[in-house]
Amino acid sequence: MHSVINDIVNSTEKRILQIDNGDTLKRDPEKRDIVNAIRTKRSLNKVAVISEVKPASPGKKLRDISPEDAKEIASEMERAGAIAISVLTEPEFFHGSLDNLKAVRSNVSIPVLRKDFIVDKIQFEETQSDLILLIAGILGTKLEEMVQLAISKGFEPLVEVHNKEELEEALKTKARVIGINNRDLSTLEIDLDTTLELVPRIKEFDNENGTEHIIISESGMHTTDDIRKVIEAGADAVLVGTSIIKSGKIYTKTKELVDALDE
Numbered sequence: 001m002h003s004v005i006n007d008i009v010n011s012t013e014k015r016i017l018q019i020d021n022g023d024t025l026k027r028d029p030e031k032r033d034i035v036n037a038i039r040t041k042r043s044l045n046k047v048a049v050i051s052e053v054k055p056a057s058p059g060k061k062l063r064d065i066s067p068e069d070a071k072e073i074a075s076e077m078e079r080a081g082a083i084a085i086s087v088l089t090e091p092e093f094f095h096g097s098l099d100n101l102k103a104v105r106s107n108v109s110i111p112v113l114r115k116d117f118i119v120d121k122i123q124f125e126e127t128q129s130d131l132i133l134l135i136a137g138i139l140g141t142k143l144e145e146m147v148q149l150a151i152s153k154g155f156e157p158l159v160e161v162h163n164k165e166e167l168e169e170a171l172k173t174k175a176r177v178i179g180i181n182n183r184d185l186s187t188l189e190i191d192l193d194t195t196l197e198l199v200p201r202i203k204e205f206d207n208e209n210g211t212e213h214i215i216i217s218e219s220g221m222h223t224t225d226d227i228r229k230v231i232e233a234g235a236d237a238v239l240v241g242t243s244i245i246k247s248g249k250i251y252t253k254t255k256e257l258v259d260a261l262d263e
C-alpha cells in the first residue's frame with residue numbers, strides 16, 4: 001500500500017544527506033522539564049495542553065507561519081496556559097522549519113518539542129529542543145538506540161505509538177514520556193478511542209514495574225468534550241495543533257482547552 005508516511009520518510013532521508021556533520025551542536029545547559037510542568041498543571045485541575053505551531057499537514061494547508069509569526073503564536077499559547085509548545089520542523093509536507101523552532105524557543109520559557117520525522121542521529125545536531133519526537137512505527141528496531149542517544153544529547157524523548165505492538169516496544173525503552181497518536185499515520189484517520197485502548201496497558205505496566213510514564217494523547221481533538229474524554233481515560237496531557245491554529249484565535253482557543261475541566 002502506498003502511504004504518505006513513506007513519502008515523508010524518503011524525503012527526510014534525502015534531506016539529511018545535506019546536513020553538515022562536521023560540528024556537534026553547542027547546547028545551552030538550560031533544562032525545561034515537561035514532567036514537572038504537567039504535574040503542576042494537573043494539581044490545579046487544569047488540562048496540560050501542548051499547543052502546536054503547525055503550518056500544514058499532508059495535503060491540508062492551515063496557515064503560513066514565518067519565524068516572526070511563530071514567535072507571536074507561541075507567546076499567545078504560553079500566555080493562555082499551555083505547558084509546552086510543539087513546533088513542526090518538517091519542511092515539505094508540514095511546511096515547518098528549524099527557524100520556527102529556534103524563534104519559538106528563544107521567545108518562550110516553557111519546554112519546546114521538536115515535531116519531525118527523526119530517522120538518523122545526525123538530526124540531533126540540527127538544533128536544540130527540550131523534547132524530541134521519536135516515532136516507534138518509523139524507527140522499528142532502532143527505537144531503543146535512538147531513545148538512548150536522544151537522552152545522552154540532553155533531549156527528553158517523546159516516543160509516539162499508535163497500536164499495542166508499538167506500545168510494547170516503547171515500554172521496553174527508557175523513555176518516560178509516551179505519546180499515543182490518535183491518527184493512524186498510514187491512513188491519516190483519527191480515532192480518539194486509540195487513547196482509551198492503550199492507556200490501560202501503560203497503567204498496568206507502571207503498576208507492575210514501579211514506573212510512572214507520562215501519557216500524552218495526540219491529534220484529532222477539537223472540543224472540550226474531546227479533551228475531557230482522553231483526560232478521563234487517563235492521559236496526563238494533550239497535544240493539539242489543527243483546531244488551535246484553524247480557530248484563528250490562538251489565545252482564546254488554547255485557554256478554552258486548558259480550562260476544559262472547569263465546566
Ligand SMILES: O=P(O)(O)OC[C@@H](O)[C@@H](O)c1c[nH]c2ccccc12
Pocket residue numbers: 052054094115116117160181218219220221239240241242243
Ligand atoms: O493537528 P492535530 O490533529 O491537533 O494533531 C497535532 C499533532 O498530534 C500532529 O501534528 C502529529 C502527531 N504526530 C505527528 C508526527 C509528525 C507530524 C505531526 C504529528
